Amino acid sequence: MPTIPPERARLSELEPHQARQMAESFGSDPERYDRARPRYPDAMVERIVAGTPGAADVLDVGIGTGIAARQFQAAGCGVLGVEVDARMAEWSKERGLQVEVAAFEAWNPADRLFDAVVSGQAWHWVDPVAGAAKAAEALRPGGRLAVFWNAGQPPPDVAEAFSEVYRRVLPDALASRQSTTASDGYSVLCTRAADGIREVGAFGEPEEWRFDWERPYTRDEWLDQLPTTGLRAQVPPAELAEALAGIGAAIDAFGGSFTMSYTTLVVTATRTHAA
Template identity: 75%
Template structure:
């Protein structure tokens, strides 16, 4: 598992963690979000659990509890922190304890954990303040692990979908959706930079887990409104995107297989206190 190089990324005009109104947009339909969003590889969960000193897990940005339930199934005790009350309530109703707060201002009240994890969420957290809070919440030897699902569409799927976005939303993030795993490179670098800056962790590593999922037309269209480029679209534009993507999927046979790479940035808490 390679150690990430110690290089800093240039700051963007507005970092994702400064766009909290977008982060909160995911809670508009928590049931759909939980039903349609992809899970994480069991091998990733097992690797994080094996590298942690115990079963107590803090899930940052737990959302509806997708990753949290996977850690519970692996034998962990999970506490979630979530900024959106709607998401938090859904997770509570499905068996996970959740406290509502932005992680940077959340108070652990003296509690410590064996792992702090964050799935598809860490870019909404200030990378330095978040890593510092994670260090405060971790026992010595505890592990911070933040991860994202990056998709890698086949060339025919990428071109078919991109054509729709270029026509309907030419200046949007969605028009660049086919960047896939490469789109997470900057997020991983920022996470690693934040970990290093605290001085409380060993060198950050990057782990990768490859997997795939087959989607029907209806399954893909069901999850599309839950993704970041679509949650705040006006209804008319969203409908136009869904119609175009649906037609594109019909043209390639009514379904497709999406290859995913789950990318993890992780480091162990150093020190004895």
């Protein structure tokens, strides 16, 4: 069973109101979201910074709780975030991040220019063409657009145990109908992002970078992050509780922990001229 988070998989299957409900669910518990969601590889941050002239001013699209933003700050960058969810934006501002509340396509750069525009686990909520055009508007010549996603894959036996729980408890949820590997599922999002960048005509040819890494999870850590995915928006609380109990029992059967293999996929391009 792949672990493309349900909010990322097969978005085309959702009605507009369902997609909106799912997107809005992520700000319902920003503290848990920030605590439980995986970070990004330091090597990815370092490569983006090293490949961007100056790399002092970064615009983070869909900053959320600031997971990626703090990593870029640690690398010496100043970061401004744009976030459509006012609850997440407020949570981040209370922790010292600069955030403006807006949908990125409608956000006004107000003549401000940045060395890099980045977006972690959020670009699929942005129109790929309008988003690339807005990024071009906000970037200095030679600046870099980099959008990225974490795709996780548990060991095969753990994946099958999770799959059995989802098929039994949540047969109508997206999680029970995934049939591709995580990286294959995210490659669709990467293709859409790259196509949008090409269509704008303000960037060089998009590149795709890949970073492979691992993270061990205890039973409690994995159950802590599951409600931060689209499951919370897709299923009633009682069914979610039953699914969490089943997943917890499955992890217990494997000794109470497992190691997730992650691939961080990056689509990136350099701004050449105005859109």
